[in-house]
Amino acid sequence: MSFGELGTGALIVYLIGLAGVAELARRLRRDGSASDHFLASRDLGVFVLFLTLYATAYSGNSLLGYPGEAYRRGFSWIMATGFMMSIIVCFHILVPKLRPLAVRHRFVTPGDFVRFRFAGEPGADALRAAVAVLMAVALANFLFAQLKAMGEMAELVTDGIVTYELGVVVLAAMILVYETLGGMRAVAWTDAAQGVLMLVGLAALGTWLLVAAGGLEALTTSIRDVREEATFVPLATEQANWASTIVLLGLASIIYPQAIQRVYAARDGRTLKRSFALMTFMPLTTTLVVTLIGLAAIPRFAGLGEVEADRVMPLLLGEWAEVGPLYAAAAIAVFLGALAAIMSTADSVLLSLGSLLADDLLRGSDGQAAGADLGKKIAAGIMVAMVVVAMAARDVTLWGLIELKMELLIQCVPVFLVALHWRGLRARPALAGIAVGTAIAVAGLVFDAKRIGGVHIGVIGLCANLAVACVASRLSAYRPDSRSPV
Amino acid sequence: MRVGVRRRVRAILLGAVGVLYLVSIPWYRAPGSEAPIAFGLPSWVAVALGCYLAVAVLNAAAWLLTDVPDESADEPDAGES
Numbered sequence: 426m427s428f429g430e431l432g433t434g435a436l437i438v439y440l441i442g443l444a445g446v447a448e449l450a451r452r453l454r455r456d457g458s459a460s461d462h463f464l465a466s467r468d469l470g471v472f473v474l475f476l477t478l479y480a481t482a483y484s485g486n487s488l489l490g491y492p493g494e495a496y497r498r499g500f501s502w503i504m505a506t507g508f509m510m511s512i513i514v515c516f517h518i519l520v521p522k523l524r525p526l527a528v529r530h531r532f533v534t535p536g537d538f539v540r541f542r543f544a545g546e547p548g549a550d551a552l553r554a555a556v557a558v559l560m561a562v563a564l565a566n567f568l569f570a571q572l573k574a575m576g577e578m579a580e581l582v583t584d585g586i587v588t589y590e591l592g593v594v595v596l597a598a599m600i601l602v603y604e605t606l607g608g609m610r611a612v613a614w615t616d617a618a619q620g621v622l623m624l625v626g627l628a629a630l631g632t633w634l635l636v637a638a639g640g641l642e643a644l645t646t647s648i649r650d651v652r653e654e655a656t657f658v659p660l661a662t663e664q665a666n667w668a669s670t671i672v673l674l675g676l677a678s679i680i681y682p683q684a685i686q687r688v689y690a691a692r693d694g695r696t697l698k699r700s701f702a703l704m705t706f707m708p709l710t711t712t713l714v715v716t717l718i719g720l721a722a723i724p725r726f727a728g729l730g731e732v733e734a735d736r737v738m739p740l741l742l743g744e745w746a747e748v749g750p751l752y753a754a755a756a757i758a759v760f761l762g763a764l765a766a767i768m769s770t771a772d773s774v775l776l777s778l779g780s781l782l783a784d785d786l787l788r789g790s791d792g793q794a795a796g797a798d799l800g801k802k803i804a805a806g807i808m809v810a811m812v813v814v815a816m817a818a819r820d821v822t823l824w825g826l827i828e829l830k831m832e833l834l835i836q837c838v839p840v841f842l843v844a845l846h847w848r849g850l851r852a853r854p855a856l857a858g859i860a861v862g863t864a865i866a867v868a869g870l871v872f873d874a875k876r877i878g879g880v881h882i883g884v885i886g887l888c889a890n891l892a893v894a895c896v897a898s899r900l901s902a903y904r905p906d907s908r909s910p911v
Numbered sequence: 912m913r914v915g916v917r918r919r920v921r922a923i924l925l926g927a928v929g930v931l932y933l934v935s936i937p938w939y940r941a942p943g944s945e946a947p948i949a950f951g952l953p954s955w956v957a958v959a960l961g962c963y964l965a966v967a968v969l970n971a972a973a974w975l976l977t978d979v980p981d982e983s984a985d986e987p988d989a990g991e992s
Binding site: 511513642644671713 | 925928932935936937938940941942943944945946948950951952953955956959960962963964966967970971972973974975977978979980981
């Protein structure tokens with residue numbers, strides 16, 4: 426049996442397993458409420474919560490994009506381990522304040538917090554809509570990146586038996602089926618299984634690469650021989666970019682709607698803090714390993730182009746599979762683990778996107794909850810649209826997509842982080858801050874000034890956003906009614 | 912551990928995490944210069960990795976010391992001025 430046939434068989438078995446999990450989750454659902462569908466009745470325990478956070482955080486971007494970026498930049502990509510860890514550090518700003526409010530007021534979507542925090546204020550509805558639009562754009566971008574990565578992976582694991590286009594369509598349909606049937610429960614369970622597959626697969630691949638290279642020092646020496654500058658101390662702009670990326674990803678990632686919804690979905694506060702204590706080590710077992718994979722590719726595959734560099738992990742897996750039948754089976758396990766990780770991120774994004782649009786954009790400030798059905802229909806519509814986009818735009822680098830969404834998402838930071846810690850933040854100034862920050866970020870993207878001295882334009886936009894929101898709130902004459910329910 | 916002590920220790924741990932992040936970026940070395948190998952890696956990479964290992968340990972400890980209540984004791988934090 427050829428590598429491609431073996432991969433195709435494994436892919437089919439995996440998809441059947443996913444369908445089984447979805448059906449089981451559907452049978453165990455408690456009711457048709459939004460809370461049950463989108464938050465699994467707020468009953469995720471430590472193990473499942475940790476693995477679902479893990480599988481959601483480490484996506485196609487991490488598994489294909491990060492090795493590609495390590496290949497392009499060299500050792501300075503060690504920054505990825507730092508910025509992935511900074512996400513768990515930054516959650517300290519959000520979780521202890523947000524979680525008790527979420528439990529007490531039964532929040533389902535990020536917009537529920539905005540609706541609660543700015544209740545009755547002029548501009549509150551517009552603020553909620555602006556946050557929902559920014560989050561939806563970021564999530565749609567994220568979904569597109571996952572679909573692209575899924576198609577690439579499917580084509581490689583089956584050695585072309587399943588084409589990129591067919592892979593995108595079939596896997597997207599599979600995600601729709603199990604997300605629609607099982608909601609957050611199915612997503613969290615499949616995430617848990619996918620997280621284990623990914624951990625084991627990456628550990629095996631990383632070990633093989635180091636052994637094959639003759640150890641870490643031999644690997645460093647071989648990289649120095651091929652591309653000396655990859656080992657040099659980074660230039661000043663690269664160092665500024667390192668610091669900027671820690672801020673950009675640390676702050677923007679904690680307000681991912683799917684991350685916020687997992688904070689809501691935890692069984693209790695103790696479960697949440699234990700999951701985060703475990704999560705803080707995961708960049709060392711995942712990001713560091715994929716960085717080493719990208720670095721190990723430098724002496725193996727010289728001269729890959731910008732977009733081709735995103736394929737270094739599949740290329741390495743292909744080499745691994747050629748060593749022998751046992752290695753081929755292990756390579757397929759890693760392929761499936763990576764594919765699983767990508768699907769687990771896509772399903773979480775889709776679930777959040779559906780709830781966000783149904784609840785935060787289409788529901789008024791005092792309207793009835795839109796419920797799960799509308800969210801499912803919207804999610805299906807968006808999935809179809811993104812499948813079309815993924816098939817039309819294959820030649821985009823994954824890291825470029827990550828930066829793009831983070832530049833926009835980070836503009837929502839004051840509405841969550843500042844609003845949780847400072848009572849004085851008002852709705853209209855916060856909205857003005859978002860408008861200014863987003864305008865700066867979009868102008869930078871449009872006029873190809875994505876970084877100034879290595880600092881991301883989105884981080885510069887955030888500084889202006891914060892200044893406008895805080896100063897204008899101080900000057901604002903509006904004071905909420907002390908008898909207000911909030 | 913008493914609540915006050917726990918909060919103080921947590922704040923110290925998070926402060927140390929901030930310092931480690933500052934040290935992890937090699938701003939104190941000449942940009943573009945060659946670096947000796949330490950622990951199999953260019954020395955500035957080994958320093959950064961050491962910092963991130965320490966961040967993981969300190970941050971995990973900080974999380975275990977964090978109070979994440981399930982009931983909102985300070986309700987006015989949201990919405991009132």
